[in-house]
Amino acid sequence: MSITKEIAVLSGDGIGPEVTSVAVKILQAVCERHDYTLKTENHEVGGASIDRFGRPLTRETLEACKKADAVLLGAVGGSQWDDQPKDKRPEAALLGLRKELGLYANLRPIKTYESLIHASPLKEEIIRDVDIMIVRELTGGIYFGRPRLIEKTDTGERGVDTLIYTTEEVKRIVHTAFETAAVRNRKVTSVDKANVLDSSRLWRRTVTESAKQWPEVTLEHMLVDNCAMQLVRYPSQFDVIVTGNMFGDILSDEASMITGSIGMLPSASLGEKHAMYEPVHGSAPDIAGENKANPLATIASVALMCRYSLDMPEAAREIEEAIETTLKDGFRTGDISTDPSREYVVDTTEMGSAVLKHLNPNLQPGTLL
Ligand code: NAD
Numbered sequence: 001m002s003i004t005k006e007i008a009v010l011s012g013d014g015i016g017p018e019v020t021s022v023a024v025k026i027l028q029a030v031c032e033r034h035d036y037t038l039k040t041e042n043h044e045v046g047g048a049s050i051d052r053f054g055r056p057l058t059r060e061t062l063e064a065c066k067k068a069d070a071v072l073l074g075a076v077g078g079s080q081w082d083d084q085p086k087d088k089r090p091e092a093a094l095l096g097l098r099k100e101l102g103l104y105a106n107l108r109p110i111k112t113y114e115s116l117i118h119a120s121p122l123k124e125e126i127i128r129d130v131d132i133m134i135v136r137e138l139t140g141g142i143y144f145g146r147p148r149l150i151e152k153t154d155t156g157e158r159g160v161d162t163l164i165y166t167t168e169e170v171k172r173i174v175h176t177a178f179e180t181a182a183v184r185n186r187k188v189t190s191v192d193k194a195n196v197l198d199s200s201r202l203w204r205r206t207v208t209e210s211a212k213q214w215p216e217v218t219l220e221h222m223l224v225d226n227c228a229m230q231l232v233r234y235p236s237q238f239d240v241i242v243t244g245n246m247f248g249d250i251l252s253d254e255a256s257m258i259t260g261s262i263g264m265l266p267s268a269s270l271g272e273k274h275a276m277y278e279p280v281h282g283s284a285p286d287i288a289g290e291n292k293a294n295p296l297a298t299i300a301s302v303a304l305m306c307r308y309s310l311d312m313p314e315a316a317r318e319i320e321e322a323i324e325t326t327l328k329d330g331f332r333t334g335d336i337s338t339d340p341s342r343e344y345v346v347d348t349t350e351m352g353s354a355v356l357k358h359l360n361p362n363l364q365p366g367t368l369l
Helices: 016-033 047-053 059-067 092-100 114-119 167-182 198-213 224-233 245-259 296-308 313-328 348-359
Strands: 003-012 036-042 070-075 105-111 131-137 145-152 157-162 187-192 218-223 240-243 266-270 275-279
Touching: 003 016, 003 047, 003 059, 016 036, 016 070, 016 296, 016 313, 016 348, 059 092, 070 296, 105 167, 105 245, 105 296, 114 313, 131 167, 131 245, 167 187, 167 198, 167 240, 187 198, 187 224, 187 245, 198 218, 218 224, 224 240, 224 245, 240 245, 266 296, 275 296, 296 313, 296 348, 313 348
Parallel strands: 003 036, 003 070, 070 275, 131 240, 187 218, 187 240
Antiparallel strands: 105 131, 105 266, 145 157, 266 275
């Protein structure tokens, strides 16, 4: 009897529904190929949930995510919800999901595709062979620390945020980073601001101590300002980068430009019991509803889901190879097209079909099952 995998699909807003529907079809295809049964349940999140239920994240959606083997998220947000109070905005759903599902480790692979080498704003010789995994701590640090407020003073106002890291939080993320590096190129770069911040000094001391459990993995420490510079100077020096919430947020967006488009970047957010997969990009309201979005980041997120949550490492490799071959064949959505006269410039569903064709050769060209 075939094993059933249950996925909660939170398409969200803007291009979210367009890219997730394609990615679900890819997942369906690999499940069929490996004799798994895929069950998907769709739930509202973000602006779509505000419109329907008055809140960006409902208890029902959260419960469905907790029950599922994994969660696939599209994107949330849009200007029509910008005037909502902070805790009612679509983006509040993301922080809620991360916190409630305990998703403390965010993995963002940054890899150069040979056929997209010209799509990056960086020089070819700098980005060739880049294969970095950024491991970002996701439920601690300055985005969650208290107190957090804006208050009146005698002379005006002051804004306060608080940066806290505990040894437990650092040990947990270091474990993820070293286990990841152990099956890659066995190098971890821990990024902090230990020359200024006490929380970073604790971070550095804890990383150094914990690293002794993985003697086969080389550890180096790097200050965040230097890391920002090294990522554009010599990015292939990195294997796994582990860092806190805010530094990881900024460095991973910087590193995204190595691949040429934010439409190429997948991510996995992992906890002890739950996991969520989503493209790095947002809801792209400027192209929403036009079937123009690049679905490859979401398709690659589904590959990560197969690897980290569904116990289907072979399916993960197949999806990643299918993406690579599709790009080699010359298929490009608008965001990654550099020479339209020599490429097939396609829309969202056609790109999905092209990937699917490599997973299911019986498919007729141009049709997405
Ligand atoms: P964005 O990532 O949505 O878009 C930035 C630019 O990249 C746009 O020009 C967009 O067209 C393009 N782009 C993004 N994804 C693409 C894709 N798959 N294919 C082709 N082009 C793509 O960022 P933004 O414009 O700053 O934010 C728009 C909304 O998304 C905001 O409401 C923001 O808060 C939200 N957002 C959500 C998430 C999330 O859900 N995880 C992440 C970032 C931003």
